[in-house]
Amino acid sequence: MQYDVIVIGSGPGGYVAAIRSAQLGLKTAMIEKYATFGGTCLNVGCIPSKALLDSSEHFHNAQHTFKEHGIDIKDLKVNIKQMISRKNEVIAQNTAGITFLMKKNKVDTYEGVGSFKDKNTIKIKLTKGGEQEITGKNVIIATGSKPTALPFLPVDKKRIITSTEALNLTEVPKTLTVIGGGVIGLELGSVYARLGTKVTVVEFADSIIATMDGSLGKELQRVLKKTLGMEFLLGHKVTGAKNNGKSTTVEAVDPKGNTVKVEGDYCIVAVGRTAYTEGLGLENIGIKLEERGKKIPVNAHLETQVKGVYAIGDVITGAMLAHKAEEEGVFVTETIAGQKPHINYNLIPGVVYTWPEVASVGFTEEQLKADGKKYKTGSFPFKASGRAKASMDTDGFVKVLADAATDEILGVHMIGPRVADMIAEAVVAMEFRASAEDIARICHAHPTYTEAFKEAALAATDNRAIHI
Ligand code: FAD
Ligand code: NAD
Helix, strand or coil: CEEEEEEECCCHHHHHHHHHHHHCCCCEEEEECCCCCCHHHHHHCHHHHHHHHHHHHHHHHHHHCHHHHCCCCCCCCCCHHHHHHHHHHHHHHHHHHHHHHHHHCCCEEEEEEEEEEECCEEEEEECCCCEEEEEEEEEEECCCEEECCECCECCCCCCEECHHHHCCCCCCCCEEEEECCCHHHHHHHHHHHHCCCEEEEECCCCCCCCCCCHHHHHHHHHHHHHHHCCEEECCCEEEEEEECCCCEEEEEECCCCCEEEEEECEEEECCCEEECCCCCCHHHHCCCCCCCCCCCCCCCCCECCCCCEEECHHHCCCCCCHHHHHHHHHHHHHHHCCCCCCCCHHHCCEEECCCCEEEEEECCHHHHHHHCCCEEEEEEEHHHCHHHHHHCCCCCEEEEEEECCCCEEEEEEEEECCHHHHHHHHHHHHHCCCEHHHHHCCCCCCCCCCHHHHHHHHHHHHCCCCCC
16 A cells, blocks of 8 residues: 555554644555554543543542532442443543544554554554555654653552553552652542542652642642642652562652652552654664654654654653644644644643642743743732632642743743643733733633633733732
8 A cells, every 4th residue: 555644653643643644635544553543642641541530539529528518428439440440431432533533534544563664664563463564655653652661660560550550450559659749640649649548759859740830849749738648758769669469668769868668559650751662663764763762853844864754742852742742743744745834842731630730831930040031920829719719729829920021921830720721821822922911901701710810910910910
């Protein structure tokens, strides 16, 4: 078979690239080694984790806040089997949706492992047995990532587990150790803490979600400790973990250089993800991985060293986020079709689906300081929001950073109820290069959480927030 575009991998990068390619009238094929489409995101990432976050949040609220709302429930208990089975049903609906979209857009799909024979020929080791070769004028590598393995900490997938196994536990652990206070550690740690597990997070950096604006990590840590009883060992470098049969022992070095041991029924290793390029046969076409991070190097058009071979998503540099992969899928196919697309990498929002949610876009205060940029800041706490008081979600704040001279918004950092959805307004505003005063003068519906953004913008404009 001869194609205009062959996509290897069916994650949010790959399947979006395939759909856009077909929309542009290009004859397109997509290869996926697993039986279901959707990659990490749909099968073992974004979607299943959010399904469990939603279920566990319902349980937590039923246990802790319903009474105050005037709702009494007797005999409340977790049915973990049903929770996992609902999560699996959500995955099935989403992955089936991608199969439908492939058919609808007339994308040919192949189930098997794809590898380069030469730059235009992909050999597919078919899952059903045998091999097949297809050729393409252009090939897009969208093979994603897998959990980072620490050489001194072998994952046994039984007690010492990654996010993938943590999405499928058959019991609610009494205790759980999470290695890594990044996004995965905090989201999955929250799931089990809400179900009653005592969770200890062991983090090497001095704060959790260390790459986001410093104020967010501080507030999130405070709230997760207060509402879920989560413990945080910061500045602790994990050096090993042991499966004791029915429990685990994690060893770490504390900031003073002492070795500490943390016991837990299970231990989740969430120390990042690594680009996945195994079995792709990159050596056959002369692609060398980056020294640091082992990612596939690309130029500004996301083309590799080999003409006509592109790479997108987790397998290349940048944030490992589904929406970043999707944008790149569209970018590359439009480039192939001769268009001149653009991605503003500074305006890719980052979200953590804990409760309160955390969301960010643009520069952090730490980055502005390091760059010597003159900026002003305005904050508004959710405890002063009428909507937040009504729903009893008063933790958190919105912070707006604006250029001291021009008032242009440079960064927006939010922690609070539904900020995962609220951040979109900040992204739109920044894409249109809005000033803080632009937001401050735009009418926001009352009572909504979004008023906190307007108030923070008012505070940044010239310290004239109304409700505080
Ligand atoms: P992937 O989704 O990893 O897909 C790559 C696909 O390629 C896989 O299906 C793989 O089987 C296939 N493949 C690999 N090699 C071959 C080969 N040789 N032949 C054929 N097929 C191959 N991001 C967010 O933005 N929001 C979230 O809420 C979020 N939550 C997450 C929660 C968890 C627990 C995890 C682990 C990740 C989460 N992420 C989230 C990150 C997100 O899942 C990734 O950034 C995203 O999936 C990357 O997309 P991708 O298309 O680059 O690769
Ligand atoms: P991460 O990079 O967010 O966090 C890993 C943490 O582990 C870091 O804070 C790091 O300091 C710590 N760490 C590393 N080695 C350690 C050691 N030896 N001892 C103690 N701590 C150590 O990675 P993650 O949480 O595994 O997530 C992986 C990727 O998946 C991220 O890039 C993220 O973008 C993506 N993801 C996104 C979402 C979302 O968008 N909501 C959700 C889950 C995952």
